[in-house]
Amino acid sequence: MWHEARRSEKKVHDMMDAARKRAQRRAIYLAKRRGDPQQSIQVVGSRARAYRDDALYQATEDQQGLIPWNGKQDILIDRFDGRALLDFIRDSSFRRVQEKSEEEEELEEFVNFERYRDLVKHRRRGCRYFFIS
Template sequence: MAASLWWDDGETSQHGVQENKKEDLLVFGYACKLFRDDERANAIDKGKLLIPWMGDEKLMIDRYDGRGHLFDLAHHDADNIRDKGQPTLTEEDEAVEKACDEERYLELHTDVREAEMYEGISNYFQR
């Protein structure tokens, strides 16, 4: 679908919207040489290159798996997360958080560009 829209020459699309002319599209790659190694491929398929996670032979992971760096999972346990709860904020911190949320979500309910345009027009006429 996306490719067909890109190749469209500006004609009206199926949604009835006038499409822009073609945009620039950059595609690049690097040359590489692949070596066939059936012995290594069979070892990978059979799981011979996997390592036990935290010494547990039942749970095998790839040596590049990020879980290999996790040794203590207690910090990530759901029971510990629920017990900690949310830290209580002071009134000042709550006011700051409220102001940040207002700024963060402002454009969901306000057209900022339009408001700036009207503000600029009103400033122009107030001179």
């Protein structure tokens, strides 16, 4: 009976040692991979030939490849542009600011108070850092 317990205990210790060694190897591997980011930069290139095509250049400069978008003559897009599949383009400069009611403002003030209450309480007690887990 004692021999059997000793054998199972040795098996457990061997498994623990193997797990510890695996963890150490994994930590070393990750430390190497996480090392200096400039050491992991790879530059890959291939040879390409550039052909001078004056007619294509002139067509691009004259905007011959552009088509009116959504039937509007003042908005021109490339004929291969993915925006041609859209129905409309939202104007990003126009942002509507909604007026908040007095009840919504009070609720927002209460929520902000609850949000920062623990931070203020710990700061008052002298804690410089407060981590929420």
